[in-house]
Amino acid sequence: FQTAEKNLLNGQxxxxxxxxYFSIIHKSKFLFTICLxxxxxxxxxxxxxxxxxxxxxxxxxxxxxxxxxTLSSCLTEFNTAINKEKEKAKxxxxxxxxxxxxxxxxxxxxxxxxxxQKDFNKVLLGRxxxxxxxxxxxxxxxxxxxxxxVENKAGRYVQLSELEILNGDFDKATESINTSIEMNPKMEMxxxxxxxxxHRKGDFNKAISDFKTMRSITEQQDMSLTADLWILNLExxxx
Numbered sequence: 421f422q423t424a425e426k427n428l429l430n431g432q433x434x435x436x437x438x439x440x441y442f443s444i445i446h447k448s449k450f451l452f453t454i455c456l457x458x459x460x461x462x463x464x465x466x467x468x469x470x471x472x473x474x475x476x477x478x479x480x481x482x483x484x485x486x487x488x489x490t491l492s493s494c495l496t497e498f499n500t501a502i503n504k505e506k507e508k509a510k511x512x513x514x515x516x517x518x519x520x521x522x523x524x525x526x527x528x529x530x531x532x533x534x535x536x537q538k539d540f541n542k543v544l545l546g547r548x549x550x551x552x553x554x555x556x557x558x559x560x561x562x563x564x565x566x567x568x569x570v571e572n573k574a575g576r577y578v579q580l581s582e583l584e585i586l587n588g589d590f591d592k593a594t595e596s597i598n599t600s601i602e603m604n605p606k607m608e609m610x611x612x613x614x615x616x617x618x619h620r621k622g623d624f625n626k627a628i629s630d631f632k633t634m635r636s637i638t639e640q641q642d643m644s645l646t647a648d649l650w651i652l653n654l655e656x657x658x659x
Contacts, residue, residue, distance in 0.1 A: 470497045470498045470501045471497065472525070472528050472529065472532060472533075474494075474497060475494050475495070475497070475498065475525070475529065475533075476529060476532065476533035476535075476536060478493070478494035479491060479494050479529075479533060479535060479536050480533065480534075480535040480536075482494065487539050487540070487542075487543050490539075498521075498525060502517075502518055502521050505517070505521075506518065516641070519645075523645045523648070523649065526540075526649060527648065527649065527652055530649065530652045530653050530656060531652060531656065537653060537656050540649075540653055541653055541656075541657060544616075544619065544650060544653060545619065545620060547616060548582070548585050548586055548616075551582075551586055553586050553587075556583060556586060556587050559583060560580065560583050560584075560587070563576060563579055563580050563583065564580070567580070573603055574600045574601075574603040574604035574607050574610065575600075575604075575607065575609075577596045577597065577599045577600035577610075578596075578597065578600050578607070578609050578610055578613055580596045581593045581594075581596035581597040581600065581613050581617075582613060584596060585613075585616075585617070590617060590620065590621070593613075593617060594614070594617050597610055597613045597614045597617065598614070600613075601614065606637055608634045608637050608638040608640075608643055611630045611631065611633045611634035611637075612630075612631070612634050612643070612646075612647075614630045615627045615628075615630035615631045615634065615650065618630060619650075619654060624654045624657050624658050625658075627650075627654055628651055628654050628655065631647040631650045631651050631654070632647070632651065635647035635648065635651075
């Protein structure tokens with residue numbers, strides 16, 4: 421009788437272990453299924469609205485002249501997709517909807533499309549090439565006369581630095597922009613100009629540092645997005 425009772429208890433223990441084991445297996449399968457569904461949902465949610473590869477191929481093979489014209493000629497699919505998505509978006513989100521998608525697309529192209537990145541880099545370096553260069557000496561003299569008589573001296577030194585860039589005097593431009601930062605280290609435009617100057621000199625790490633500082637202190641979305649694009653481009657230049 422004792423032997424039978426012992427066997428019965430052992431059998432119950434084994435049954436309990438098997439029950440626990442299968443319970444763990446079922447729970448694991450359940451959790452795995454949930455994770456799989458979540459991942460599938462995310463994948464579907466983030467499914468590309470347009471083909472970056474097609475845009476890159478179009479841009480790389482385009483016969484259009486000029487960065488903007490070439491890119492615009494390749495955005496038919498992008499514009500169609502964005503217009504469809506805009507119909508689903510809330511009215512209060514429409515203001516920044518297209519701009520944010522455009523910036524996201526540009527970020528991807530900078531990292532994955534060599535021809536686009538190369539041309540984008542030229543656009544950044546040519547930022548001041550189309551500025552008005554008339555009467556530079558008079559404009560500079562006028563600004564120098566104002567510097568000692570206005571409150572926003574840091575802002576005036578930013579303007580002075582930009583005039584010196586237009587005049588091709590990059591050493592003086594760097595000196596002026598450093599003075600601006602010393603006067604007011606919280607002015608994002610100062611770091612933008614110095615980032616440009618460091619980019620032009622080939623000091624990519626210093627330029628990245630300037631644009632990261634600019635991004636960290638700015639309250640303007642456009643300035644933050646611009647900094648992101650410039651940083652991504654410089655990171656590609658470092659490779």
